[in-house]
Amino acid sequence: MNMLPIMETDLHAxxxxxxxxxxxxxxxAYLAQRPSEAERLRAYTAQNIELRALFDPVLEExxxxxxxxxxxxxxxxxxxxxxLVIALVSGAAGWxxxxxxxxxxxxxxxxxxRQRPAPYTSGLAHQAAVAHVVYSPEVTRPVEIGADQExxxxxxxxxxxxxxIRPPRLGKLGYELIGxxxxxxxxxxxxxxxxxxSAGQRLTVYVTTDQSHNKDTGFxxxxxxxxxxxxxxxxxxxxxxxxxxxxxxxxxxxSAVYEQLEKPS
Amino acid sequence: MAEAHGxxxxxxxxxxxxxxxxxxxxxxxxxxxxxxxxxxxxxxxxQVLKIPVGTVMSRLSRxxxxxxxxxxxxxxxxxxxxxx
Numbered sequence: 501m502n503m504l505p506i507m508e509t510d511l512h513a514x515x516x517x518x519x520x521x522x523x524x525x526x527x528x529a530y531l532a533q534r535p536s537e538a539e540r541l542r543a544y545t546a547q548n549i550e551l552r553a554l555f556d557p558v559l560e561e562x563x564x565x566x567x568x569x570x571x572x573x574x575x576x577x578x579x580x581x582x583x584l585v586i587a588l589v590s591g592a593a594g595w596x597x598x599x600x601x602x603x604x605x606x607x608x609x610x611x612x613x614r615q616r617p618a619p620y621t622s623g624l625a626h627q628a629a630v631a632h633v634v635y636s637p638e639v640t641r642p643v644e645i646g647a648d649q650e651x652x653x654x655x656x657x658x659x660x661x662x663x664x665i666r667p668p669r670l671g672k673l674g675y676e677l678i679g680x681x682x683x684x685x686x687x688x689x690x691x692x693x694x695x696x697x698s699a700g701q702r703l704t705v706y707v708t709t710d711q712s713h714n715k716d717t718g719f720x721x722x723x724x725x726x727x728x729x730x731x732x733x734x735x736x737x738x739x740x741x742x743x744x745x746x747x748x749x750x751x752x753x754x755s756a757v758y759e760q761l762e763k764p765s
Numbered sequence: 766m767a768e769a770h771g772x773x774x775x776x777x778x779x780x781x782x783x784x785x786x787x788x789x790x791x792x793x794x795x796x797x798x799x800x801x802x803x804x805x806x807x808x809x810x811x812q813v814l815k816i817p818v819g820t821v822m823s824r825l826s827r828x829x830x831x832x833x834x835x836x837x838x839x840x841x842x843x844x845x846x847x848x849x
Contacts, residue, residue: 509807509822512829516800518807543833550782551801725813726803744803 628706628740629724643679793828
């Protein structure tokens with residue numbers, strides 16, 4: 501049977517889980533004959549795992565001691581990654597639209613979404629995505645007020661935004677509230693609530709109250725670099741959910757948030 | 766400190782990783798972090814960094830091999846092999 505030769509690119513894609521199942525089998529066969537190459541790829545796989553451990557705040561928190569990383573070092577690295585991702589996200593709006601129209605399969609899903617983002621509201625999604633990538637990697641202070649002080653959080657954010665703002669309850673979907681913070685928006689303060697699931701995946705809900713100049717919208721989806729965002733406008737409120745999770749799962753969370761806002765308990 | 770034993774070896778590994786990561790060039794580190802942490806595809810990285818995907822792959826390859834050499838405490842053999 502003819503088989504494409506195994507290239508260095510295939511070996512990296514193997515480590516990163518980016519090969520098709522069929523190609524993976526071929527690489528497995530290739531490695532079975534080459535122990536030193538197999539050893540090299542095991543080392544690369546270990547690097548991926550250790551890098552995630554180094555940067556993943558929740559993994560670090562679950563370790564019993566604080567010996568893991570000197571706080572200052574961890575902090576510097578996370579700043580570096582945050583800066584990198586912001587730079588990408590800033591450049592990504594035009595890029596992802598370009599990707600969609602060029603028929604890149606990665607973005608074919610975005611094409612399938614009923615509505616494309618309109619220019620006048622996509623700023624909301626973009627700001628939410630940037631706020632997500634800036635604050636979600638933070639370990640020591642991902643939020644200003646933690647979930648253990650939820651009443652103070654609600655009172656404070658509601659006062660600053662001039663409307664009652666409550667964090668949606670997403671426990672049934674596996675997302676637990678970490679807390680919230682206040683951010684500067686285009687025309688006033690914005691609230692950001694942060695959640696995480698049991699694997700440490702973070703999700704943010706971004707709420708603005710300066711959308712009265714915009715028309716209401718249904719759910720809209722946009723991909724901002726590595727972050728997926730669902731957003732919608734309802735009266736003066738704008739909502740955006742951001743996370744690095746797949747669109748289907750994010751859509752389930754978005755529906756739950758929408759329902760809670762429609763029928764406050 | 767009694768509970769620290771279980772995590773001590775992994776803690777040391779993470780500190781090693783931190784040190785070794787600093788020894789990569791900015792370009793190598795950037796691509797490695799985007800691949801490992803953001804799990805972006807090689808094509809996506811090439812597009813956002815505006816470099817050919819071949820350059821992404823060669824930097825990734827060098828970053829991983831240099832990191833591996835550093836973690837194992839041996840000198841990194843230059844990628845400039847003579848190919849006959």
